[in-house]
Amino acid sequence: MDSVKIGVCGLGTVGAGVVNLLQRNAGEIQRKTGRHLEVVQVGCRRDNADCDLAGIDVVRDIFAVVNNPAVDVVLELIGGTDTALALVQQALGNGKHVVTANKALIAQHGDALFALAASAGVSLKFEAGIAGGIPIVKAIREGLAGNTITRLAGIINGTSNFILTEMEAANRSFADVLVEAQALGYAEADPTFDVEGIDAAHKLTILSSIAFGVPLRFDAIYTEGISKITAEDMRFASEFGYRIKHLGITTKGKRGIELRVHPTLVEKSHLLAQVNGVMNAVLVDSDAAGQTLYYGAGAGAGPTASSVVADIIDIVRNQGSDGIPNLGFVPAAMQALPILGIHETQSCQYLRLSVLDRPGVLARISSILGQHNISIESLIQKDARKALAPIAIMTDEIPEQAIIAALAELEALDEVIGSVSRIRVESF
Amino acid sequence: MDSVKIGVCGLGTVGAGVVNLLQRNAGEIQRKTGRHLEVVQVGCRRDNADCDLAGIDVVRDIFAVVNNPAVDVVLELIGGTDTALALVQQALGNGKHVVTANKALIAQHGDALFALAASAGVSLKFEAGIAGGIPIVKAIREGLAGNTITRLAGIINGTSNFILTEMEAANRSFADVLVEAQALGYAEADPTFDVEGIDAAHKLTILSSIAFGVPLRFDAIYTEGISKITAEDMRFASEFGYRIKHLGITTKGKRGIELRVHPTLVEKSHLLAQVNGVMNAVLVDSDAAGQTLYYGAGAGAGPTASSVVADIIDIVRNQGSDGIPNLGFVPAAMQALPILGIHETQSCQYLRLSVLDRPGVLARISSILGQHNISIESLIQKDARKALAPIAIMTDEIPEQAIIAALAELEALDEVIGSVSRIRVESF
Numbered sequence: 001m002d003s004v005k006i007g008v009c010g011l012g013t014v015g016a017g018v019v020n021l022l023q024r025n026a027g028e029i030q031r032k033t034g035r036h037l038e039v040v041q042v043g044c045r046r047d048n049a050d051c052d053l054a055g056i057d058v059v060r061d062i063f064a065v066v067n068n069p070a071v072d073v074v075l076e077l078i079g080g081t082d083t084a085l086a087l088v089q090q091a092l093g094n095g096k097h098v099v100t101a102n103k104a105l106i107a108q109h110g111d112a113l114f115a116l117a118a119s120a121g122v123s124l125k126f127e128a129g130i131a132g133g134i135p136i137v138k139a140i141r142e143g144l145a146g147n148t149i150t151r152l153a154g155i156i157n158g159t160s161n162f163i164l165t166e167m168e169a170a171n172r173s174f175a176d177v178l179v180e181a182q183a184l185g186y187a188e189a190d191p192t193f194d195v196e197g198i199d200a201a202h203k204l205t206i207l208s209s210i211a212f213g214v215p216l217r218f219d220a221i222y223t224e225g226i227s228k229i230t231a232e233d234m235r236f237a238s239e240f241g242y243r244i245k246h247l248g249i250t251t252k253g254k255r256g257i258e259l260r261v262h263p264t265l266v267e268k269s270h271l272l273a274q275v276n277g278v279m280n281a282v283l284v285d286s287d288a289a290g291q292t293l294y295y296g297a298g299a300g301a302g303p304t305a306s307s308v309v310a311d312i313i314d315i316v317r318n319q320g321s322d323g324i325p326n327l328g329f330v331p332a333a334m335q336a337l338p339i340l341g342i343h344e345t346q347s348c349q350y351l352r353l354s355v356l357d358r359p360g361v362l363a364r365i366s367s368i369l370g371q372h373n374i375s376i377e378s379l380i381q382k383d384a385r386k387a388l389a390p391i392a393i394m395t396d397e398i399p400e401q402a403i404i405a406a407l408a409e410l411e412a413l414d415e416v417i418g419s420v421s422r423i424r425v426e427s428f
Numbered sequence: 429m430d431s432v433k434i435g436v437c438g439l440g441t442v443g444a445g446v447v448n449l450l451q452r453n454a455g456e457i458q459r460k461t462g463r464h465l466e467v468v469q470v471g472c473r474r475d476n477a478d479c480d481l482a483g484i485d486v487v488r489d490i491f492a493v494v495n496n497p498a499v500d501v502v503l504e505l506i507g508g509t510d511t512a513l514a515l516v517q518q519a520l521g522n523g524k525h526v527v528t529a530n531k532a533l534i535a536q537h538g539d540a541l542f543a544l545a546a547s548a549g550v551s552l553k554f555e556a557g558i559a560g561g562i563p564i565v566k567a568i569r570e571g572l573a574g575n576t577i578t579r580l581a582g583i584i585n586g587t588s589n590f591i592l593t594e595m596e597a598a599n600r601s602f603a604d605v606l607v608e609a610q611a612l613g614y615a616e617a618d619p620t621f622d623v624e625g626i627d628a629a630h631k632l633t634i635l636s637s638i639a640f641g642v643p644l645r646f647d648a649i650y651t652e653g654i655s656k657i658t659a660e661d662m663r664f665a666s667e668f669g670y671r672i673k674h675l676g677i678t679t680k681g682k683r684g685i686e687l688r689v690h691p692t693l694v695e696k697s698h699l700l701a702q703v704n705g706v707m708n709a710v711l712v713d714s715d716a717a718g719q720t721l722y723y724g725a726g727a728g729a730g731p732t733a734s735s736v737v738a739d740i741i742d743i744v745r746n747q748g749s750d751g752i753p754n755l756g757f758v759p760a761a762m763q764a765l766p767i768l769g770i771h772e773t774q775s776c777q778y779l780r781l782s783v784l785d786r787p788g789v790l791a792r793i794s795s796i797l798g799q800h801n802i803s804i805e806s807l808i809q810k811d812a813r814k815a816l817a818p819i820a821i822m823t824d825e826i827p828e829q830a831i832i833a834a835l836a837e838l839e840a841l842d843e844v845i846g847s848v849s850r851i852r853v854e855s856f
Contacts, residue, residue: 021574021716028576031641031761032753127571133717135571143555143563146449146737148456213459271723274702288449289561289724289734295699296720306717309574317752323745325460333459 003036007071009062010078011044016051017301066091076100099311101128107202107218114326125311133303134296141328147286149211158278158298159194160246196225197261204248213329220339224262236392243273256338265425348425351393372406431464435493438505439472444479445729494519504528527739531557535630542754553739561731562724569756575714577639586706586726587622588674624653625689632676641757648767652690664820671701684766693853776853800834
């Protein structure tokens with residue numbers, strides 16, 4: 001039987017990882033597919049010493065790959081959303097199956113690209129874009145297909161999770177750990193994309209669509225990063241029995257879809273709180289299977305290549321027509337449900353205030369909270385005899401509007417110094 | 429488009445769960461498949477008040493279901509391996525796709541049944557047989573298909589995990605917790621199948637085949653249950669930094685396949701050690717994705733139905749020909765590698781001895797271990813002044829033969845009372 005001919009666009013960490021994996025496991029993959037998967041062409045700006053390109057046609061023009069009649073499957077591993085968009089459009093238009101690891105591309109242009117793939121009768125797969133080596137797209141779209149999913153919550157950015165883990169373990173500041181993460185190669189020189197939650201937002205956008213069958217709405221997602229979390233917040237959270245994790249959370253309720261990325265207090269005893277370092281995990285609440293969780297490395301050459309190659313194997317086994325809709329729901333059944341703004345949600349809240357040691361300060365704080373119908377579930381006051389002392393509060397579940405109004409009044413008190421830290425709490 | 433016509437054989441907990449799920453999520457499933465999945469016939473000894481059979485043809489002869497020309501997909505949910513085997517054979521022979529939740533049937537007769545399904549050109553799916561609602565078969569067979577898998581370790585029997593969790597949490601005996609598990613419906617009146625590891629062995633047999641592409645060898649698996657574990661072992665394990673979990677472990681090495689089910693010490697900090705109660709989890713070590721873990725409910729009507737319905741949806745979407753080999757490898761590529769006997773393996777070991785308080789007893793124990801080239805990694809001696817005191821030892825990695833010989837000599841010492849407890853240790 002003829003080999004399956006693969007064209008690789010982009011030869012950075014992921015591209016080289018895929019070439020290596022296809023070569024190393026060629027025998028094992030042939031045992032699983034009955035076919036030989038052969039990289040016939042690589043388009044890249046420069047060669048990569050991490051992989052052996054002997055016998056592969058290497059070109060500097062990535063568009064030559066998508067226009068190569070000999071190529072069956074195109075791998076888009078260049079990243080970004082401009083050239084990548086044009087490249088994928090042209091590949092699909094040329095009748096090539098496409099596998100991408102590009103979450104930004106799918107989150108922002110997925111709906112149009114899936115329509116293009118459908119009209120061209122080819123596959124467009126993207127498992128590698130979300131949570132690295134964890135087959136989470138497959139788990140939701142196929143493994144849990146019999147369920148009505150109610151909530152999905154994930155640690156889907158390894159950089160943020162590494163920083164939070166180190167901050168808690170060693171009582172260090174965000175800025176301090178960030179420098180270490182950059183030195184280790186876990187964070188970019190400009191870390192905004194990871195630590196401000198944008199990367200997680202791309203991934204959650206896609207996960208929400210395949211969980212609930214709603215169009216991709218990256219424009220409507222609420223995003224908050226970890227740069228304001230302090231080691232003091234970590235300690236108070238721990239005293240309350242929680243850990244701080246950066247989560248992407250999406251739910252489907254009667255009013256619509258919640259779609260939010262933010263630091264979150266998670267009970268220490270829950271498995272999600274045990275996911276440390278650069279590891280990722282996605283929790284799915286569904287009506288029949290109940291709670292399932294998927295854990296693994298969220299980035300890196302090997303894990304990302306694992307998912308890219310799994311997508312290629314799916315295409316090869318199914319000969320490109322597996323009958324599985326790209327977002328798990330048939331296009332005609334997609335529902336443009338309202339995406340709730342963050343102000344329309346409600347959560348329990350963790351608050352931390354720095355207060356001056358004056359008589360009656362606690363009474364004034366409680367009174368403001370009470371006026372907004374916010375109950376205090378627990379409260380820790382430390383070093384109360386110091387001139388400036390921290391107070392940490394856990395509230396019951398309250399509307400976002402109420403806490404915003406209360407925070408403004410709390411911050412206006414003479415005894416409250418600086419802004420109030422506020423982190424949402426999620427129960428699992 | 430015509431509906432997909434489903435015939436259900438068996439209407440116990442799982443059968444009723446599947447009927448309920450197909451009815452409850454009919455709309456959501458139609459959004460995902462474009463088809464209506466309709467239960468047209470149920471074969472069962474008696475009706476089940478837990479589900480609504482209105483409009484469904486209910487028959488007392490399950491073979492009528494597999495012979496019904498109107499049925500497209502047969503669900504084998506009767507359990508056992510005699511009638512179930514005949515039923516599935518006849519269904520496949522009649523050209524019906526079959527979905528089963530029967531791990532014993534697949535572990536013991538899978539190879540022949542898959543060959544029959546292939547020759548009939550139909551699907552035989554079994555996700556629900558292993559780890560309930562966790563889509564672990566799909567994860568390994570498809571999601572990790574680009575990897576060479578090196579080891580798989582799972583908590584795959586909820587009853588045993590519930591008992592061990594309670595024993596540790598409340599310092600209770602095996603016998604005591606077993607009674608509670610029976611009262612809660614987590615253990616059968618005759619619990620042998622679960623607590624002696626047979627159920628886990630069925631599941632591991634299947635997982636090993638799809639991980640490594642080896643024929644199903646239930647006859648060759650090593651199986652040890654949890655009935656000899658004591659609360660004292662739990663406490664010592666904890667002092668060494670471990671928890672005792674009942675694991676199925678399969679590895680592929682140069683000499684062959686290890687295939688073993690037994691209580692195992694797992695480091696407390698590892699995610700597998702955090703899987704409590706009736707929950708299941710499967711850890712996979714693979715060359716590209718690294719360590720991934722899949723967690724969820726291992727049994728019960730909902731989780732099992734989730735996997736049964738996912739299999740039906742796969743069949744419907746792919747119109748029965750998804751190109752995915754039943755065991756993940758094309759039949760011609762299956763390799764009958766040697767299955768290593770337990771005596772050919774090696775592990776670190778936990779030992780617990782009851783010793784009389786006599787001078788030099790520790791020296792004699794160490795001497796025997798030393799003669800067998802067994803190094804002591806750590807040792808805890810408690811209440812040494814009592815007449816009869818326990819000693820717990822953690823060894824380095826040693827061949828099974830060495831520990832068996834050493835145990836015989838240790839038990840022959842006058843100062844060692846009763847038999848020596850011995851539990852294998854696994855590092856992740």
